[in-house]
Amino acid sequence: MSYNIALQFEDGVTRIIPCEANELVADAAYRAKINIPLDCRDGACGTCKCHCESGTFTMGDYIEDALADDEAAQGYVLTCQMKPTSDCVVRIPASSAACKTEVSTYAGRMARIARDSSTTVSFTLQAERPIAFLPGQYVNLLVPGSKETRSFSFSSAPNRTELAFLIRDVPNGMMSTYMRSKAQTDDFMMFSGPYGSFYLRPAVRPILMLAGGTGLAPFLSMLLWLKDNPTEQPILLGYGVNSNEDLVELGTLAELKSALPNFNFFTCVVDRESGHAKLGYVTEHLSPGDLRDGNVDVYVCGPPPMVEGVRKWMAGVGVTPKNFLFEKFSSANETAAVAA
Ligand SMILES: Cc1cc2nc3c(=O)[nH]c(=O)nc-3n(C[C@H](O)[C@H](O)[C@H](O)COP(=O)(O)OP(=O)(O)OC[C@H]3O[C@@H](n4cnc5c(N)ncnc54)[C@H](O)[C@@H]3O)c2cc1C
Ligand code: FES
Structure with a gap:
């Protein structure tokens, strides 16, 4: 039995490595040629201390000087003593360069491109082998014919060879122009990743x-993953757009609703002339009860003003959710996800 261990480095790079059930995470990293910080390898020095963000494991012998009880209670681990009993996400307190690993680079063949509406394009790349990532993460895609990259979140589930994306057509944008007027099936695109901290945490409480x-993309990935890994926690998705033509993937959402009995969603449109049943911003269609007195994990993804709008709304309601994670689809090529 082998588990997937996602090693998350300080610089946002994630490497996902296989670790056998009876193998130490430090040994699995070494096998994958990743030099995570190590010294004694005996549970004595504490050099290999990392934080386990999710997953279960057993720990071998170590001394209190290397890992104090309160640190262990907070989820810190010694990777030289850690054996996984499930897939795990482990945060490494070092950069990927310091660990002599690099972000992986891939090529994908354009298998499908759909100009879904005048504002949105969706496409699927066919990779040579399944790509491991955490649902909600993104890659940097090279704009063909240039040295520029743009970040895009996967809208498909992890560990597949077919990788789907959903992108907003920004007028005169480099990638937008390529996707709108040049991209064809069988084109090759290069990308690197996965990156980002905006990924689905273990579903231990209701999810909003x-x-x-197109901030919908990472949620599609998360929901498709949840379809294969069901939870009993209630999940509510609020999907807001500016105009009717921005509303896409409604069929996929309806299918997800049939497949996940505890999942519900609503859509809303800002344009008052749209005739949509719900008008305005998503926050106008939420009630304080949706924050469940703070017993909720809130995930927000979209343009920066939308993320700030949600933050302001929560402050106005006066409820702090247990976890608040967001990804701003800023035009800068950097990870904008922060967990608070
Ligand atoms: C972590 C991360 C994940 C992302 N994931 C997605 C995704 O899944 N889907 C998606 O559609 N986008 C996503 N984005 C945004 C995406 O990376 C690009 O910035 C965006 O698609 C524009 O790229 P472009 O090359 O077409 O435009 P550019 O050539 O970068 O920009 C051209 C012009 O448009 C302006 N501009 C750029 N972006 C916007 C915008 N969003 N709104 C208004 N004006 C803009 C710029 O200021 C510039 O003047 C993500 C961004 C980040 C940081
Ligand atoms: S390397 Fe010393 S405690 Fe793990």
């Missing part, structure tokens, strides 16, 4: 997902 425009 708020998407603005």
